[in-house]
Amino acid sequence: MKKSLVFAMAMALGVSATAFAANPFSDLPAGHWAYGAVAKLAAAGVVDGYPDGTFKGDKTMTRYEMAQIVAKALAKGAIGADDKLVSEFADELDNLGVRVAKLEKNADNVKITGNVRASYRDSSGGKLKGVGDKSQSRLRTRLFLTGEVNDNWHYVSMLENNQYFQGENESGDSDTSFQRAYLDGNIGVWNIQAGRFNKTIAEGNVYDNRVDAVQFKVPFGQAYLSAAYGKMASKDVYGYTGYLTNSKAGDRDSVADKFWNAELGGNIGNLDLAATYTKADDINGAIDNGLVGDAKIWTVGANYKAGDFKIGAMYLKGDDDTLTGAYKSNDDDGYVVSLGYKGAAASKPGSWGLFAKYYDQGAPTIVYHTMNGLWDKFTGEGFKGYQVGGNLTLAKNMVAQVEYYDLKGKESDAHARTLWSQMVVTF
Template sequence: VANLEKKADNVKITGTIKASYASYDGDKVAKDGQDPAQNTNHASRLRSDLWVKGDINDDWTYSAMFRNQQFFSNDKGNAGEENVAFQRAYVNGRVGGLAVQAGRYNKTDITGGNIHDNRMDGVQVSYGKDVKLTAGYGKATGVDVIAGENKDVAYAELGAKLGAVDAFAGYYKFDNLLKAADDDAIWTVGLGFDLAKDLKLTGTYLRSDVDAVTVDRVDYKDVDKDGYVVGLAYKGAKAAKAGSWGLNASYYDQGAGTVVAHTMDGIYFDEGFKGYSVGANYALAKNIVAGVTYYDLESKEAKGTPDAQTLWSQVVFSF
């Protein structure tokens, strides 16, 4: 009986369904603020993610994620919208004192995604708990590179929990980025402070070695190499607790080289941007969380300082 119960629990299936609506305004709407199949100033989408996790043995597990997206701003039913894509597939385990992750996984940098939050094919190892060192190498699959050349990325991260203070530092090297017409090396350091119960302030500094970029066939020389992000968060909705809620706000001032694939849901400028976001989230019921975020950003380099505003809203169902 024990063996049968163990085998029955060997594979677990979970998932999320995200219904989102975004409204865009400003000077960049014609380029980025549109449904993938229709030029509009809004986008409506249903994204379904199905996770499969299985135990390989007592030390190793396998995870995979399938994704389907439907866009509601048109009724074309494009093949690309109907397909189910095999988005992630990786193993996790331990080798001695090292935690290992290998395969196609999502890499969110140690700042929370201000540098990179997208898929990569690679391997990373981690050591430690309160003071944790992580290093990885692979190919970033969600970035544009020169003429299809390699997408190699290497990174090292150090995080430490010191009472009410979180400290972190990271180094990232991306090869052959299209907008930089070369490689991009990015350094970051930051601190997070628990100002009060459920209230946290985070400050991040970023530095890139890129001093020129090309965006939409426009060359930008002597671009800002620095980046600053300040975030403030109060509480936060928890899917398992109906009625829980949270508020957050961030200020961004990021040079072109400090961003590869940002985590934000708003429109931003590849030549560098600055501005702010404010958001709120609320657990409507157990495993149903709604959220809304407003972004107001402007270019740091383009003539006339074009701006862009995004109002992003979504409801996430988890099972």
């Protein structure tokens, strides 16, 4: 790549070759055809010479060097994000840490990203009835399509395909479903999501799945307040066996027909705090942990980061006065403690982390848990036990993870040991 590209860029920017500017380079004669353009770009801080005061206009230039010039031109406002030079050097600009919103869009304003997860679960340990196959494996592919509506709003949708190779849902066919579709944007300081999106409540200890809802979130200082209302939508039925606890046993339309949620949180230095309240009506006991009726759950939690370590604790309180079903829990509260060290970052090959959690949750504190252990097999009684695991970034955007769970029923001798492993590739 020759430095004549710099001159071409100068012409594209409308910098006249006869523009008057002081000559900053000793090897650029005043009579050179590009004298005015180079001098003006140098005066604007877009191009630099060598330490000896020369420009070396005939020296071959790398794409990385050219990208640095384009980055400076962007910063100076000499070119816009939609300039062809910006598109040409998009990868190099990204490596330089230059984030340009319009680089992250396709020509039709739609960005496509995704991930592929291959997972295997072995649940041969323990004593549980109705677990079905002890081993299950599947390949899950997700495609996210993000369309820019305007500077403040975008539309997100997600298609998911599952192929089951082993286990209860094994079949010769795969299934594909349209699982998320929502608007995300801002009105003033308010962030709003509306449609079908994933909702995580209390770090997933209460709920972590899709909702058809509207959510508002507003920051103030180092704190925030959010509120959501809608329906807890259909869940992922991978590994589902279920207990026929009510007339809705065959109805998988929703986890709960209606829910309200509010969260207040913030941070003080390295300490993150959050409190939540969730009310879920008409819980479908056939597809959660055996509870039917309404639930009210309060939580308060804290996480503290000290160097590479992160410790957390959460207290949960449920109100099961309105719950019915084949089982009735005698324990309506619970707690979760966690410990983490470092963590695998998809962008950093070789990065790794370790983590552990201890759970003691009564059934009224759970609507649909986030864990990969068999939490939903302790019908109506809740569970206690631990999780340990680790992750490792094998290559950029390729992260492997292993988790082990040892869970027991809070009121019975039910026992489940689960080994979960996965490889996630993002693109």
